[in-house]
Amino acid sequence: MPLPTPGLDDRTFQSIVDEAKRLIPRYAPEWTNHNVSDPGVALIELFAWMSEMVLYRVNQVPERLYTHFLNMVGIEPFPPSVARADLTFWLSAVLEAPVVVPANTQVMTAASAADGADAVVFSTTEELVIAPPVLEAAQTVQVAGTVDNVWEDLRFGTEGVRAFASPQLSPGDALCLGFHDSLAGMVIRLVVEAQAEGIGVDPNRPPLAWEVWNGGGWIGCTVHQDSTGGLNRAGEIVLLVPVEHAPSTVGNQAAYWLRARLLAPLPGQPTYQASPRVRGLSVEALGGTVLAEHAEQLPGEVIGRSDGTPGQSFVVSRTPVLPRRTGEHVLVRDGDQETIWREVEDFSLAGPDDRVYVWDGGSGIVRFGPRVRYADGTVRQHGAIPRDSARIEVSGYRHGGGVRGNVGARTLTLMRTTVPFVNAVSNLGRASGGVDAETVAEAKERGPLTLRTGQRAVTVGDFERLTLEASPEVARARCQAAGPGNAHVQLLVVPQVRREVGEHHLDDYAISPSLMETITAHLDQHRIVGTAIEVSTPYYQGVSVVALVHGDPGRPPALVQQRAVDALDRYLNPLIGGADGTGWPFDADVNAATVTQLLESVEGVERVEEVLLYEFDLRTGRRLGAARDVIRLDRQSLFLSAAHRVVVR
CATH class of the missing domain: 3.30.300 (GMP Synthetase; Chain A, domain 3)
Known part of the structure; x- marks a missing residue:
């Protein structure tokens, strides 16, 4: 049972009129006509009606008070989330000495003069060392378990090394290359000397995967360029190694291993009729990849002076402020004495001598401890107060975050920080993870749930x-x-x-x-x-809709088709799909009848003649099985729209 809501003022229209009439003899005894037809009584009723409207508003909890209450209990909007992307730095030349890209190296997009948009700045999160790779071992591994050391044959042999040693070329056969140091995050170039013995393969898509060991399993490398046709001719292979590369043991030899593994061919993909033969191999470093985030490193700044009162607040010049790292803090300078204060989430556990502060990332406000009067009349200071006239400084902070940082691939191309021997940078994939700060409406919805569950x-x-x-x-x-x-x-x-x-x-x-x-x-x-x-994550079941519709006369069929496909994409979506637009619900099936109703509501569609539903393999990009009227969804799955075909007549 919910708690009863108290009425701040329970007077009604009639009670206000009656109260006013009872006061007439005291203040206006000469007024004797109290009938409804009297102009004075009409004025009383008018003001009683207006007063009742005011009381109605008083009895509602204003949004201002509700917001103040959430502030009192510590419910604050979440700060923005930071977008992240992998930045690949390219060397100006192949070097014999390591090149270091320092942490906090800044890279930005080109500012758009057309729409007045400022450049988006990303900073690397850690140091990147691009060192010349040292190849020191080579092994061939067969699926059956046979391991052969081919290092000497690769270096000095005249016939070279068969990359896949099984006579029948079994998928899973591999040529393993061992390195002295980790290749994590590096861009390497394999200069290959080979002869065309691996006939039958499509040189543009050979059944071949390059992988490294990350400590728990083999993970794939990105092939940036391959002019060897799948180890079939002399050429170069440029690989982007993942940021994880751990040592392992292959054939009783410990090293950091990179392998070329034979894959089972996909349908319609030709495979090797014979193993390619590698006659020579050298490895060079072309660059390296490191994680970067949408953040701009700002220097220290003075944010104000203390006046010696409790509950002071100061604000930095750039917002929002990202979560602080080591070395990012508030300094209080009192004369020649400088003290570093400690950041806390709130002042609930702080005593009067604790040098603590709260730094809100969304607004950039730095607050010092308040003085609170408790119900028993006692007053307690939560957190120390900087001395009067003491200077408040921040040692430095990072500014950024939000959806603005979700930039597209190959847009972070301008180096804001110069690094010797590095002449280019790019994000080969798009940035993701940037989310704007929580809105006030979202914080109001979250607040009661937080208080209820503790x-x-x-x-x-x-x-x-x-x-x-x-x-x-x-x-x-x-x-x-x-x-x-x-x-x-x-x-x-x-x-x-x-x-x-x-x-x-x-x-x-x-x-x-x-x-x-x-x-x-x-x-x-x-x-x-x-x-x-x-x-x-849920299992995402692909759904492909094939529909035949009739368009309104005079409507362009291509426009109607695009509108229909857009409606299907929105409807069968985990985030904005479903009947209410809040994401396709769990445990809810999709049937042809509801899809028909959806297509009938599309502007320009006169009628829907036929709708077919297909399950869709999102990995291979193919429809599965025959058409259905209903596609079931289990309790761990969600639908995801894929490859619709709408024919408009």
Whole structure:
């Protein structure tokens, strides 16, 4: 039962009129006509009606008071999330000495003079060392388990080395190259001497994968360029090595391994009739890849002087401010004495001598401890107060964040920081993860849920709410039991995708390692001891719609077709799909009847003649099976729109 809502003033129109009439003999005894027809009584009723309207407004909780209440209990909007991208730095020449790209190296986009947009600045998060690779081992590994050391044959042999040693060329055969140091994040060039023995293969798409060991398994490298036709002729192979590369042992030899693995051919893809033979191989470093984030490093600045009063606040010049790193803090300079104060989330546990402050990232406001009067009349100072006239400084901070940082591929091309021997930089993939700060409306909706549960993860709703609170990059969360009892729960997370709906791909809905770490760390703080949490993504079931519609006379068929496809893309979408536009619901099937109704509502469609639904493999890009009237969805899946075909007559 909800708590009864008290009325601040329970007077009604009639009670106000009666009260005013009772006061007439006291203040105007000569007024004796109290009938409704009297002009004075008409004025009383008019003002009583106006007073009743005012009382109605008083009895409603104004939004201003509601917002102030959330501020008092510490509910503040989440700061923006930072977009991240991998930046690839290219050397001006092949060098014999290491090249260091320092942390916080800044790269930016070109400013657009047409729309007046400022350049977007990214900064590297860690130091990148581009060192000449040292190749020191070579092994051929067969699927059957046979390992042969071919290092001497590769260096000095006249016939070279068969890359895939099995006589029948079994998928999984590999040529492994061992390096003295890690190649993590590097761009390397393999200069290959080979002869055309691996006949039968398409040189533009050979069944070949380049992989490195990351400590838990083999992960793929990106082939930037391959002029060898799949190790079939002399040429160069440029590889972008992932940022993870760990040592391993192959054939009783420890090294950092890179391998070329034979793949099973895809349908319609030709494969090798014989193993290619490598006669010589050398490796050079062309560049390196490092993670960067949408952030601009700003120097220290003076933000004000203390007046010696409690609850002071100061604001930095650039907002929003990103979460502070080591070395980013507030300094209080009193004369010749300089002290570093400590940042805290709030002042609830701070004593009067604790040198602490709260720094709000969204607004950039630095606050010092307030003085609070408690119900028993006592007054307590939460946090020390900087001395009067003391100078308040920040040692430095990073500015950035928001959807503005989700720039496209190959747009971060201008180096704001000069690095010797580096002549070019680019982001080969698009940036992702940038989300704007939480709006006031969203904070108001979240506030009561936070107060109701006390930050404990007990129910299914608690886990879902805490997952959404973990990061603005989380769009949806679904919690369900993953095993017997309540000790094991599974969380299905749908991340934010900041692209046009028609451009959404399966890989856009993968959880990035940084987001996974953020979610698991946040849930670990609030879960009950003994509760195991599994965080994963839903299974995305592709749906392809084939429809035959008739357009209104005079409407361009191409325009009607595009509108119909756009409507299908929006409807079958995990983020904005479904009947209410909040994302396709879990456990909800799709049927041809609802799709027909959707297409009939599209502007320019006169009638829908036929609708067919197909399951779609999002990896291979093919329809699966025959057409259906209904496609079922299990409790761990969501629909994702794919490859619709709409014919307009």
